[in-house]
Amino acid sequence: MITFTDVHKSFGPKKVLQGVNLEIPKGQSMVIIGGSGTGKSVALKSVLGLISPDSGTITVDGKDATKGDRDAFLARFGMLFQGGALFDSLPVWQNVAFRLLRGSLKRPRDEARDIAIEKLRRVGLTPDVADLFPSELSGGMQKRVGLARAIAAEPEIIFFDEPTTGLDPIMSGVINDLIREIVVEMGATAMTITHDMSSVRAIADKVAMLHDGIIQWTGPVGEMDNSGDPYLTQFISGSAEGPIEAVR
Amino acid sequence: MMVLTAPLAALGRATLAFLATIGQVTIFALSALTHIFRPPFYAREFANALLNIGWLSLPVVGLTAIFTGGALALQIYDGGSRFSAEAVVPQIVAIGMVRELGPVLVGLMVAARVTSSIAAEIATMKVTEQIDALTTLSTHPMKYLTAPRLLAALIVVPVLVGIGDIIGIYGGFLVSTQQLGFNPATYVRNTVDFLQQSDIISSLIKGAVFGGIAATMGCYYGMNSGRGAQGVGRATKASVQAAAVLILAANFLLTSLFFST
Numbered sequence: 001m002i003t004f005t006d007v008h009k010s011f012g013p014k015k016v017l018q019g020v021n022l023e024i025p026k027g028q029s030m031v032i033i034g035g036s037g038t039g040k041s042v043a044l045k046s047v048l049g050l051i052s053p054d055s056g057t058i059t060v061d062g063k064d065a066t067k068g069d070r071d072a073f074l075a076r077f078g079m080l081f082q083g084g085a086l087f088d089s090l091p092v093w094q095n096v097a098f099r100l101l102r103g104s105l106k107r108p109r110d111e112a113r114d115i116a117i118e119k120l121r122r123v124g125l126t127p128d129v130a131d132l133f134p135s136e137l138s139g140g141m142q143k144r145v146g147l148a149r150a151i152a153a154e155p156e157i158i159f160f161d162e163p164t165t166g167l168d169p170i171m172s173g174v175i176n177d178l179i180r181e182i183v184v185e186m187g188a189t190a191m192t193i194t195h196d197m198s199s200v201r202a203i204a205d206k207v208a209m210l211h212d213g214i215i216q217w218t219g220p221v222g223e224m225d226n227s228g229d230p231y232l233t234q235f236i237s238g239s240a241e242g243p244i245e246a247v248r
Numbered sequence: 249m250m251v252l253t254a255p256l257a258a259l260g261r262a263t264l265a266f267l268a269t270i271g272q273v274t275i276f277a278l279s280a281l282t283h284i285f286r287p288p289f290y291a292r293e294f295a296n297a298l299l300n301i302g303w304l305s306l307p308v309v310g311l312t313a314i315f316t317g318g319a320l321a322l323q324i325y326d327g328g329s330r331f332s333a334e335a336v337v338p339q340i341v342a343i344g345m346v347r348e349l350g351p352v353l354v355g356l357m358v359a360a361r362v363t364s365s366i367a368a369e370i371a372t373m374k375v376t377e378q379i380d381a382l383t384t385l386s387t388h389p390m391k392y393l394t395a396p397r398l399l400a401a402l403i404v405v406p407v408l409v410g411i412g413d414i415i416g417i418y419g420g421f422l423v424s425t426q427q428l429g430f431n432p433a434t435y436v437r438n439t440v441d442f443l444q445q446s447d448i449i450s451s452l453i454k455g456a457v458f459g460g461i462a463a464t465m466g467c468y469y470g471m472n473s474g475r476g477a478q479g480v481g482r483a484t485k486a487s488v489q490a491a492a493v494l495i496l497a498a499n500f501l502l503t504s505l506f507f508s509t
Binding site: 045048049050070071074075077078079081082083085086087088089098099102103104105149 | 288290296372373376377378380381382383385386387
């Protein structure tokens, strides 16, 4: 279980997180929604230690995320970045097998390549993609490679940062379905941040709405449409009228 | 009153920012140095850095050195040394290239070619979240990106300086023997007789220091780049400026250390 307790984070005068409290139960898929610039990515990166909160605590299975063996902690996570964040200088298979080629999870090179090709196949890519470089791939293929990299070491917890941004609706649907299938298949805990409502409906078990630096609403995805929360209702309907200012 | 104090306040802010940058660069450089000696080691990254910083810099270093050596020979010959030109030209070309021009020009060429490339590459990795991705994949960016490049520069730039010294002296030799009519054997003998071991050692030490500066500045500004294409551009520009100025300042300090009597 991932738990945020009164997490605050500011960048200069801008207060991004102002007391976030949230629980993500083990094995569940939590989707955090909210407008651009509301701190969704900051919350996610705070768990991984990429950003340090100013105050508050984040625990994973009851242990403080900032303490203990960093390598062992990070080995439990996989992450799909918004733009893929593939390493330009490495061929696709080495991107996918990056964690398996070095560090505590190191495997023989041939075995790592076989695992990479299997994971590529899992996300719908053929083995001939393995030796291409990221710059030779389309945006959708890069997302799939990023997804393959995120699951390569079979992590317990997977984070997805805006998984469908920049993709056409059909490719978005494919990525959403893949994410859902993989999370269910692996029994992983998933945390996704997005403002794409089709992703929310496809991926989420539970939804949390982040606005003004706090979680405004959280609950099962099935209750989202009838929540009665004015922030969530406005966000889902995409209306300019409501408590969320249209110009931010 | 505000009108009078505003320039002072701006000067104070600039001074504080400058001092803070010096502190940050120093901490970064020390951290990078310690990562060279602590595992894990990334041999493939180190080999790539050796290739990029050393082998691929050879053409620009060679061309810079040969033209500089040739021009130096012409300047010395033209500058009033005709009375004993055959002795003076090779001696001054040799000492000028080995003590000063070789290390400084190689350092500046490396700053232009390598520092800019390291800064742009790492800054692009930062803005495209590749550095965050490295961290999430349990790989320390300082170990994976900075340490191999710094170690490669510390090793290979002195080699480049040595090669630059030799090519520069050869440039002077070519001009002197082909254009000015000097005797080749005499030119070589005068060069070898005049150069001392300490000249060569100082040249190579300067190379190592300048290589370290070039790689550190590239990595530092890359890692601390701002967002977007503008951030990458600014990081690249700042890295080359800082590397060039620091190389020239370090050259002065090292020359004072080695040769002031």
